[in-house]
Amino acid sequence: MTATLRIGFIPLVDAAALIVAVDKGFAATEGLDVELVREVSWSNVRDKLNIGLFDAAHLLAPVAIASSLGLGHVKVPIAAPFNLGINGNAITVSPALHAALMEEIDGDRFDPMATAKALAKVVAKRRKAGAEPLTFGMTFPFSTHNYQLRFWMAAAGVDPDEDVRLVVLPPPYMVDSLKNGHVDAFCVGAPWNSVAVDLGIGHILHFVSDILVRAAEKVLAVRQTWADKNPDVVAALVRAAVKAAEFIEHPENRTEAAQILAQPERIGVDAEVIQRTLTGRLKISPDGTFRESSRYLLVGREGAGRPDPVQAAWLYAQMVRWGQTALTPDGVKTAMAVFRPDLYDAALGNKAPAEAPAAFGAFAGPTFDPADIRGHLEAFGVGRWKA
Numbered sequence: 001m002t003a004t005l006r007i008g009f010i011p012l013v014d015a016a017a018l019i020v021a022v023d024k025g026f027a028a029t030e031g032l033d034v035e036l037v038r039e040v041s042w043s044n045v046r047d048k049l050n051i052g053l054f055d056a057a058h059l060l061a062p063v064a065i066a067s068s069l070g071l072g073h074v075k076v077p078i079a080a081p082f083n084l085g086i087n088g089n090a091i092t093v094s095p096a097l098h099a100a101l102m103e104e105i106d107g108d109r110f111d112p113m114a115t116a117k118a119l120a121k122v123v124a125k126r127r128k129a130g131a132e133p134l135t136f137g138m139t140f141p142f143s144t145h146n147y148q149l150r151f152w153m154a155a156a157g158v159d160p161d162e163d164v165r166l167v168v169l170p171p172p173y174m175v176d177s178l179k180n181g182h183v184d185a186f187c188v189g190a191p192w193n194s195v196a197v198d199l200g201i202g203h204i205l206h207f208v209s210d211i212l213v214r215a216a217e218k219v220l221a222v223r224q225t226w227a228d229k230n231p232d233v234v235a236a237l238v239r240a241a242v243k244a245a246e247f248i249e250h251p252e253n254r255t256e257a258a259q260i261l262a263q264p265e266r267i268g269v270d271a272e273v274i275q276r277t278l279t280g281r282l283k284i285s286p287d288g289t290f291r292e293s294s295r296y297l298l299v300g301r302e303g304a305g306r307p308d309p310v311q312a313a314w315l316y317a318q319m320v321r322w323g324q325t326a327l328t329p330d331g332v333k334t335a336m337a338v339f340r341p342d343l344y345d346a347a348l349g350n351k352a353p354a355e356a357p358a359a360f361g362a363f364a365g366p367t368f369d370p371a372d373i374r375g376h377l378e379a380f381g382v383g384r385w386k387a
Contacts, residue, residue: 063142210363282296
């Protein structure tokens with residue numbers, strides 16, 4: 001029997017496992033007839049998932065948590081049985097801001113602490129000169145992009161709510177906003193950073209894997225009530241995504257995967273740009289400078305597909321740090337319950353691994369312990385959290 005599903009996605013490379021699962025036939029093999037619906041904004045995806053217009057969605061991991069907590073919108077518990085992407089974002093800055101940062105930098109330009117300190121100097125100079133605050137684009141208030149930008153800036157004492165402006169922009173609109181001077185920089189997923197570089201209007205300052213070694217980015221999200229009623233369909237969907245992720249991660253398949261993703265109804269940019277993302281070798285400046293990182297985007301390798309509740313706890317901690325919610329035992333429990341390794345394991349017939357995946361780590365601050373979020377937050381000087 002075939003299950004018919006509508007699944008929403010945003011045109012980003014970390015939707016790859018979902019898109020390839022459908023377009024290469026892995027979903028059909030699992031008895032799923034999937035219509036993929038391309039959306040522009042995360043609020044559209046969230047709302048259509050929540051009210052049942054979508055059966056599942058490519059979703060920002062923090063949005064799944066916020067929805068389950070009832071933050072910023074109606075409360076709809078979400079289950080995430082598969083991680084669509086670990087890492088994959090980058091911070092891109094205008095040529096003018098890049099030049100200003102390089103003028104002030106003391107140390108390695110790929111060291112986030114060195115660039116954050118340079119940013120603090122640029123911010124101070126602009127304030128002294130009476131200039132407008134720098135404007136940074138990010139994709140959603142409940143997004144890793146927001147938290148990654150804030151984490152980076154705040155490490156050097158830059159207050160992201162007082163010293164700069166953070167504005168929400170849908171991912172496909174980031175490049176035009178930088179080109180038109182509406183923003184000085186943005187944090188977004190691939191391929192939009194590379195598109196800005198190719199147009200000569202941006203420099204990739206950091207891969208977010210410079211800031212956080214391993215951060216859950218997008219999840220395959222379903223409503224908890226729907227998952228409870230359709231366990232076999234959820235399992236089939238997970239298996240299809242796993243097979244697609246395995247296909248994508250084989251180097252010999254990356255050209256074909258990039259061509260699938262490049263189609264106008266999918267991501268709609270040049271396949272070569274997408275292939276850079278999949279290989280982790282990106283052009284970071286208009287002059288042709290390239291940089292490579294094996295951690296740039298993990299689609300399936302290194303256990304990336306299996307949801308890790310510790311990642312959900314870290315995202316919840318950021319919501320608390322920046323005043324989006326209060327720290328409560330129930331809040332931590334609810335957030336961690338969104339990430340469902342049990343559903344992932346059941347779909348694949350796996351036993352739970354003996355040990356957790358490598359910690360995501362960060363370039364600054366203490367080691368994160370989900371059992372002591374209060375202690376973690378107390379270690380930071382900049383934030384909106386109150387004990």
